[in-house]
Amino acid sequence: MDKVKVMDEEWDYLIVLDACRYDYFEKVWRDYLQGNLEKRITVGSSTPEWRSKSFTGNYDDVIYISSNPYVNSLLPVKGFSAKDHFCRIYDVWQDGWDKEKQTVLPETVTCRAIDIIKNHPDKRAIIHYMQPHEPYLGEAVRDLVWHNPEPLAKRILSKTDEGQPRAPFTDKVVRILADVFYKMGLRGHLSLWRVRKFLKMPPMSHMDAVRRKYGKEGLRQAYKENLEIALKHVAELVKTLSGRIVVTADHGEVLGEGGCYCHWDGASDKYLLEVPWLIIDKGDRAAGPTDKISGEEQQKVEPEVPAVEEVEEETKREIREKLRTLGYID
Numbered sequence: 001m002d003k004v005k006v007m008d009e010e011w012d013y014l015i016v017l018d019a020c021r022y023d024y025f026e027k028v029w030r031d032y033l034q035g036n037l038e039k040r041i042t043v044g045s046s047t048p049e050w051r052s053k054s055f056t057g058n059y060d061d062v063i064y065i066s067s068n069p070y071v072n073s074l075l076p077v078k079g080f081s082a083k084d085h086f087c088r089i090y091d092v093w094q095d096g097w098d099k100e101k102q103t104v105l106p107e108t109v110t111c112r113a114i115d116i117i118k119n120h121p122d123k124r125a126i127i128h129y130m131q132p133h134e135p136y137l138g139e140a141v142r143d144l145v146w147h148n149p150e151p152l153a154k155r156i157l158s159k160t161d162e163g164q165p166r167a168p169f170t171d172k173v174v175r176i177l178a179d180v181f182y183k184m185g186l187r188g189h190l191s192l193w194r195v196r197k198f199l200k201m202p203p204m205s206h207m208d209a210v211r212r213k214y215g216k217e218g219l220r221q222a223y224k225e226n227l228e229i230a231l232k233h234v235a236e237l238v239k240t241l242s243g244r245i246v247v248t249a250d251h252g253e254v255l256g257e258g259g260c261y262c263h264w265d266g267a268s269d270k271y272l273l274e275v276p277w278l279i280i281d282k283g284d285r286a287a288g289p290t291d292k293i294s295g296e297e298q299q300k301v302e303p304e305v306p307a308v309e310e311v312e313e314e315t316k317r318e319i320r321e322k323l324r325t326l327g328y329i330d
Contacts, residue, residue, distance in 0.1 A: 004040040004248075004277060006054050012243030012285045013117075014126045015234055017227070018047065018068060019133040019263060021252030022274040024227055032231040033238060033247065035280035042251050042275045045267035047071075047328075048078045050250040055085045063123050064089045065113050067096065067104035067130040068326075069319045075312060077319060087123060090116055093130075093322060101137060102206075102325045104130045106233035114240050121286075127237065131230035132253070134327050135206035138225025140218060146209040147202075193261070205327035207262060216256040223255055243285030249275040262327065 006014060017025075022039050029037065044050030047070045064071055064086045071082045073089035082089050096108040106129050113127045131137070135146075193208050203209035210219045238245055252272045254260045263272050 001039075001041050003043045004275075005043065006248070007057070007059065009246065010244060011246040012124055013241050013245045014124075015237070015245065015247045016126060016128040017132060017230055017234070017247065017249045017276075018128065018130050019251060019253040020227060020230075020249035020276065021271050022249075022276050023271075024132070024224055025249075025276040025278075028224070028228055029231060029247075029276070029278060031228075032235040033278065033280065035245075035247075035278045038277040038279070040248065040275055040277040041273050042249065044265070045251050045269070045272040046263050046265045047250050048080065049265045051082075052078075052080050055080075055082075058085055059124075060087045061122075061124055062086050063116065063120050063125050065092060065109065065116055065125060065127045066090065067092045067109050068128055069093045069322050070328075071128060072319065074315045075319065077323075086126075088120075094318070097322065101135065103133075103135050103137075105137070106131050106230045110233040110237045113237055117241070128250075129230050129234065130326070132223055132226035134210075134226075135325075136210060136222035136226050137229050138222060140222040140225050141210055141214065144209060144213055146206055205262075207327055211256075211261065219261075220255050223253065238280060238282075242282045245280040245282065247276065247278040247280070251275065 026037065042050055043053040047068055051070055064082065066072060066082075066089055070077050070080075071089065072091050072093065073083050074091065074094075075081075090112065092109055092112050093104055096104050096112060098105050098108070109127065109129050113125070117125055193204055193211070196202075196204055196208075197212065203212055207219065210222050214222070234247060238247075251263055252269075252275055253263055254269060254271050257269075257271055260269075267273070
């Protein structure tokens, strides 16, 4: 099966579910959407890899509504400057961030997308939802209390889960082991998570916290609920659209298969590469005059972007912190 190159495909609206694997999508999508589902192979097993391989040209007919900081209008991340590739990028990851849930909620993406698309009737749109990627929002983890660990520099004098002082060498040990595991080709986080637990360190991510408390099956249920929550709000967006709509994913997720978890670059695992490609054909796209939006709504939909030199360092910190909160980096 050939790898899908999204910009070579026909669509008016491309809806991207972050870390959505095909088999889970196949089980639940009919409860929310109608269309023709195909299985496709993604070009990348992580968001940066998918992003960099998918968008190699300049697409002045496409706007990108992004809940993932890896695609942003402000700064390059891992060598990819998204503003060089699209007509416009809307940074929902920045102004739509939910501080309590530590992510961008799918209802926020849907609400913003509806407003933004109204103002670009002549453009195609990519709408990137954060779910089913962690953190998990459903009932399966309602009793979980988890706090994102502080960055390394702030953790040196912190305490363990049991209240005992933790020496700085534990962080160094984990980083060394992570590098060793990577070079040995041992991808997925279980080995590293076990080391952290043995050293009485807090969970590495929300996914790690869910696995520790609820086990592998509890994590899988949390992932399924996250997907269903997202699809509920995707369905609300689809109701407002016309034309050819595709619902897909940037990559999948490993949920304990082979003793591995999460996702990583350059993988060959089918759970990371097999993604849905749901085609929803709603006839010709309706194109009309741009809706006039003023006042508060205009400010929300089309915020002013400060000069890069004024925000670069602050933005770098914000992007890094949000990526780390989402489980991407430590």
